[in-house]
């Protein structure tokens with residue numbers, strides 16, 4: 001067996017109602033002075049109330065930064081770091097979707113290490129140390145609570161990653177109740193993102209693709225594929241929400257160690273230039289990238305098919321898997337074409353050029369892509 005390394009968050013707490021334990025957990029692991037990073041939508045939705053109450057009960061001083069926006073730009077990260085430093089925070093909580101958790105990771109790092117954001121982009125560049133960090137996901141999508149990744153949008157509309165084991169949270173607190181009121185469209189987009197993490201981790205050509213990631217990817221698809229429609233159409237279904245949250249975390253663990261590839265490389269420019277949510281960006285290119293990859297993934301896609309789609313048991317093939325995914329994206333209400341989200345056809349060459357800059361992801365794709373291939377995929381997706 002090929003040697004490999006597997007890193008994940010050292011501890012996580014999972015369960016309905018577990019947010020009530022945040023005070024006790026923070027007191028034990030984070031200490032009495034915490035910067036909490038979130039977005040205003042979550043505050044408005046009243047999602048923070050229980051957590052803040054529990055933290056207060058535990059005698060913890062909390063400074064809330066609620067300025068995170070989707071696909072967070074650099075300025076938001078810098079503002080959050082500044083606020084945490086002014087408060088003299090000794091630990092950080094990221095509370096929200098991938099955007100809030102990604103910003104929190106960088107706050108924990110930059111507020112302690114003195115490094116600048118500009119100098120830590122890339123794989124394994126950050127030096128640390130960082131402040132203790134707890135992640136509380138409120139979407140079932142990115143798996144950011146267990147990944148070594150933080151994605152930031154630069155001034156040039158490019159989505160850049162800070163990738164380092166240093167920013168894997170110390171603890172993740174996963175309470176599916178927090179996701180019960182997630183709107184259907186966000187549930188759908190984030191759920192498809194999680195499925196893409198599992199698929200791309202499974203077929204990643206990374207030298208560190210490994211049997212643990214593969215096992216996690218299959219289990220993740222099992223949970224996500226069987227529950228995404230229920231979660232979208234019956235948002236208050238606690239069992240479906242729990243399965244989605246667990247599935248997204250398992251997919252996160254999988255791709256944290258066997259990194260994602262061309263679906264993400266082609267999705268990022270869509271988010272960077274047109275503000276299309278990350279999961280929807282993935283869904284828009286997913287069937288087209290997988291059709292391109294299919295000749296190199298006949299076996300792998302056929303292996304995954306019955307995990308995500310029980311109806312494909314006994315008649316699984318790469319083609320059936322790809323078409324079932326395309327159908328699923330429309331069944332959960334996601335727009336099928338780039339034109340449906342307002343992307344003009346003359347923007348496709350720019351998107352293709354930017355996608356080619358995502359070399360850290362493209363190197364993991366099971367079939368190599370040229371600029372012409374990427375253009376053709378965007379054309380097919382338009």
Ligand SMILES: NC(=O)c1ccc[n+]([C@@H]2O[C@H](COP(=O)([O-])OP(=O)(O)OC[C@H]3O[C@@H](n4cnc5c(N)ncnc54)[C@H](O)[C@@H]3O)[C@@H](O)[C@H]2O)c1
Pocket residue numbers: 039040041042045047069070071072096097098099100102138139141142143144147148149150151159178179180181182183186190193278279
């Ligand atoms: N770090 C990683 O490993 C990783 C992996 C994939 C994607 N990402 C990044 O994560 C970001 C996307 O994160 P996301 O898809 O979780 O979305 P998000 O954090 O951008 O949130 C999307 C929207 O959903 C709302 N929302 C979140 N939780 C809610 C809830 N429980 N109830 C009601 N509304 C809620 C938010 O207020 C926001 O408006 C992108 O920047 C993407 O590039 C990171």
Ligand SMILES: [Fe+2]
Pocket residue numbers: 142193194197264278
């Ligand atoms: Fe993703």
